[in-house]
Amino acid sequence: MRLIVAALLFLCSADAVAQAAPPLQQEHAQLERGNGPEPSTLDAHRCQEVSCGNVLRDLYEGLVTEDSAGRLIPGIAERWEVSADGRTWTFHLREGLRWSNGEPLDAPQVVASFRRAFAPKTAAPFAELFDALSNAQAVQAGKLAPEALGVAAPDARRVVFTLSRSAALPALLTLPIAFPVYLPAVEKYGAQHTLPGRLVGNGAYRLLAWTPQANLTLERNARFHDAANVSIQRVRFQVTEDASAELQRFAAGDLHFTETVPPQPLDVLRKRFGAQLRISPYLGAFWLGMNLSKPPFRNNPALREALSLAVDRDKLTRYVTGLGEQPAYGLVPSGIPGYTGARTPWADATQAQREARAKALYRAAGYSADRPLVLEFRYNTSTPHRRMALAVASMWRDVLGVQVRLRNEEWKVFVQNRKQRVITQVFRGGWVGDVVDARNFLAAFGNDGPLNWTGYDEPGFRERLAKADAANTETARNAWLHAAEQKLLNDQAAIPLYFYTSKHLVRAEVLGFEANPLDRHASRWLRWRD
Structure with missing residues (x-):
């Protein structure tokens, strides 16, 4: 491991030789x-990563948007109100809205765009974040027509959403899936x-x-x-x-x-x-995913825990990432008001204690020096990800004797392989917050949607999420979300590594x-x- 760290530090120093940037x-x-x-796309409804989101936030605006400090402000809606039970939201559009081609933009077009976003053939990856929207899941599954979606336009300047439970809808409406898309171009050109x-x-x-x-x-x-x-x-x-x-x-x-x-x-x-x-602080968690639908990780929590224990997160954040990242023993970063994150049971143990337990679990899973675990570790092309993968592979080798084959893939290829869960074993995972809400970091593990890259399937976890959704106070909701996160950690559903900085x-x-x-x-x- 010392050699890996020294090599990484050398590369870092080499990068820093040039002088400060000229004008x-x-x-x-x-x-x-x-x-x-x-x-990967500029189809707002199909965007699922930061690089397309950055561009789309310049090309489109939703009903609600954010200012430079991240505060929610009116977008194409000049104002909105919510019913006393938190289940009906009414948004009032600005007068005189136009598309970039000069045509008028009104409320019925916004509603039609939402219906397109949740139609099964669109396969919008972030649709599951809108599970509180009435009939959203049934529409996306093809069980109901798009017209059954809980969004309507009583007139040209009002959009009304009906929810099955209270939810922070304005924050969700800042996501690209909620941007109005110009449907005549979609109908004429399709994906083009x-x-x-x-x-x-x-x-x-x-x-x-x-x-x-x-x-x-x-x-x-x-x-x-x-x-x-x-x-x-x-x-x-x-x-x-x-x-x-x-x-x-x-x-x-x-x-x-x-x-x-x-x-x-x-x-x-x-x-x-x-x-x-x-x-600066940033709501993002970096973790490694494992394909839980196939050997060697299916029904093998001991092996998954051994790999997690063998990673020295302090060394990783000090010598490999090195820009203020915090070692992670959970999946939800700090900084979410009212929420206290869960932690792995061994978070307070020394690294020596963790590695001793890792070795015992590795042997219990049937592996040894004579019969080492051989696995593939996939990550997308990136200097930080390459250095992270080298360091983690070195730790697994030194502590457990695991033989790791690193697979570096171009982003679009990596995303497809990760989503399909066919050839992946260990892969670069993680989550960057879409909204300031702990549930946003957990929801993907609760169904078999395109964002559940690990294939985690546990009724107890889904029950905890459901109880959080049904809670009538913020305190109770956060308590059930904490319980859901703890369930993920106890089940070794992923290997948390660190929390991001911007x-x-x-x-x-x-x-x-x-x-x-x-x-x-x-x-x-x-x-x-x-």
Whole structure:
């Protein structure tokens, strides 16, 4: 393990040799944003990752949106109210809304877009987050027609949602699945409606160009209802799958801000970039998933626990990630008001005690030096993920004798393999919060939907989620959510590693970039320093 850590530190130091970033040589008409992997789609209803969400929040706006600090503010709805029982929400649209092609946008179109989002053929991955919406699950399963969905338009400027239980609906409406999509383009072009010249949005920007595996260019949408307050005229989202290469592009003056920062000694980064380095708390959990539907992990909690115990999280966050990440012994990060996260039973044990128990469980599962576990560990292309995978594989080898084959896959391939649960064994998992709610980090484990990458299937867990949903006080709800999280941990459903921090490099000439719990930074809030 020492050799692995030393090698990683050497790579980090090598990345930090160059001098601080020079001023950009281009005109300030265009904002250059690092954006991580190539977006898997620009179909708002099918988006399931950060890289497409970043772009879609510029191209579209939902009924509710967020300001630069992450606070909920009116979007295309100018106001809303909720009934006393929390089950009926009424949203009042702004007057004179337009699509980017100039056509009017009204409430019936918003309703039709929701019906399309929950139709079975759309297969929207985040539809399960709207399980409180009346008939949402039955509509997505094809048991009811889309018209049965609990959303209606009494007139051209009102959208009414009916829920089966109370829920924080405004926060959910900031997600891309809730964005209105221009259905005439979907009907005419199908999956190709997301191409430049065909994509019709209603956000602060419109799609001008998309060069696969390179960049996406957006320009200000003059028909956006708040276009007068959108400062930056053009935005280019750069595909920056390799974090170290992204840092070098920032240092060379090619980017105004980065999507992330590669693992490096924090003092070196601060010395080099000063106030341009932005690190802040972030609602994100990084964990490793295991395919629980197939051997060797199916019905084998002892083996799963052995692998979890063998990971030294303190060493991982100190030497491998190294940018303020916190060791995780649960699946829900701190910072959610009113919620206390669950922890593994051995969270307070020493690493030596954990490793002794790991070895005993490994032997009990039938493995030894003569019969080692051989497994594949999949992760998507990324410098931080590669270093994490190397470190974890080294720990498993040194502590248990596990033989690990690392599989690095391009993002779209990785996502498909992870979702299908056919060839995966161990894989890079984790969850970045969609809303500030503990349930958001747990819900995917509660059904057999496209987000349940592990295939976890446990009635006791679903019962706890259901009791949380039925709770009539926030205290009772959080208690049942805590019990549900504890059930996941006791069942060894995943291997928690660490809780994220938000980390970006932001040039001094960019103003309006504010830290927020969900790390969302719509371009409409940014402006150039005068």
